[in-house]
């Protein structure tokens with residue numbers, strides 16, 4: 576009976592020790608080498624620590640994802656450790672993928688890969704790209720499938736709200752989630768320094784005010800450089816001559832210029848103006864400080880650049896004769912400078928247009944003959960009209976005068992409008 580028990584115990588011990596021999600695990604220690612693990616070790620590990628990757632039998636109870644991964648078959652940890660994220664995760668394409676989770680590939684022959692999806696997103700994981708597939712990149716070292724992909728994916732500042740006024744490259748300069756091979760644009764939009772929004776035109780988010788179909792004039796787009804959408808809400812673009820009365824604002828400006836008020840982000844270049852006020856008074860300044868804007872209807876002339884509003888102020892009208900230039904009938908001519916005498920006096924800053932015996936004549940009122948001035952000043956006159964304002968004499972005349980009419984009246988015309996020949 577005793578012998579019987581002893582033999583059963585022996586058999587059990589032999590069975591256990593035999594089982595232990597079979598179960599001893601082999602783990603890769605990297606670079607093609609491996610080790611037999613201690614009897615009580617049942618898992619292999621792969622661990623990344625600041626880029627350095629180690630492998631072996633798993634004996635560290637603290638080994639846990641994402642940086643330490645375990646598997647439990649012989650040499651299972653010989654396979655690569657790769658970055659893993661899928662196309663539904665925007666960070667997968669926006670960032671280099673370095674902070675994505677890690678995975679151990681299922682087989683030692685699998686590589687780490689990045690794949691561009693047809694919708695412009697990216698997926699990372701373990702697989703081998705097909706040969707000559709430009710939308711896929713695979714590599715054979717641990718966690719090598721990082722990086723912006725494709726490499727020319729546009730980087731735009733992506734942020735909104737208050738923080739968007741203080742741009743930070745590490746958190747805001749990101750790849751566009753949707754890749755476009757060409758024409759990828761960044762945008763800037765906002766109503767104040769603390770209410771800005773920046774991103775990629777291709778962003779599919781519902782709050783993207785500057786998508787490709789947007790017609791919002793406040794959207795500023797750029798595609799010349801990564802991070803080109805970096806304009807602050809407003810900035811000083813330059814200086815202009817500023818003055819607004821006869822003493823300090825002579826016809827030809829010299830002296831000191833003054834910085835303009837900060838211009839909003841949609842303004843690209845500094846703009847200065849020269850404006851003609853009543854009786855030849857000249858005003859100069861920065862266009863973005865002129866309420867009501869600067870245009871011909873308020874006798875204002877804008878120029879681009881810093882200190883560009885130095886030149887003598889000039890009044891302009893359409894100046895032409897239809898017998899010399901047919902386009903004069905419809906007013907298809909550019910504005911030309913009137914002499915400085917047109918800046919003051921009763922005819923200051925007035926133009927005229929009229930038809931005399933089939934010939935349309937346009938010009939500066941100060942240059943017209945007395946007879947013409949008389950005709951032009953009469954509201955009832957069908958022959959001529961005067962108007963006030965830069966280039967205002969654009970009225971179109973229908974029909975064409977006959978050559979005969981013109982020949983008959985040429986002499987009379989010369990006498991009346993001596994200055995416009």
Ligand SMILES: *[C@@H]1O[C@H](CO)[C@@H](O)[C@H](O)[C@H]1NC(C)=O
Nearest residue numbers: 613614615616617633634635
């Ligand atoms: C395995 O056994 C050794 C010594 O017998 C011990 O030091 C170690 O902590 C054990 N490891 C595990 C994972 O249990």
Ligand SMILES: *[C@@H]1O[C@H](CO)[C@@H](O)[C@H](O)[C@H]1NC(C)=O
Nearest residue numbers: 661662663692693694696779
């Ligand atoms: C792009 O396509 C992938 C699958 O091909 C899908 O998982 C992902 O959600 C799509 N993303 C967008 C923004 O359409």
Ligand SMILES: *[C@@H]1O[C@H](CO)[C@@H](O)[C@H](O)[C@H]1NC(C)=O
Nearest residue numbers: 730743744748800801802803
């Ligand atoms: C931020 O990124 C842009 C675009 O790459 C670069 O021009 C700029 O120098 C970077 N700024 C800082 C502070 O690194």
Ligand SMILES: *[C@@H]1O[C@H](CO)[C@@H](O)[C@H](O)[C@H]1NC(C)=O
Nearest residue numbers: 818823828829830831832833
């Ligand atoms: C221009 O500015 C300088 C220095 O501020 C000043 O000394 C000078 O008088 C100014 N000139 C004119 C014409 O205002």
Ligand SMILES: *[C@@H]1O[C@H](CO)[C@@H](O)[C@H](O)[C@H]1NC(C)=O
Nearest residue numbers: 866867868869870871872873
């Ligand atoms: C010209 O300026 C006036 C204000 O002085 C403004 O009412 C008008 O809309 C402007 N016209 C154009 C074409 O910008």
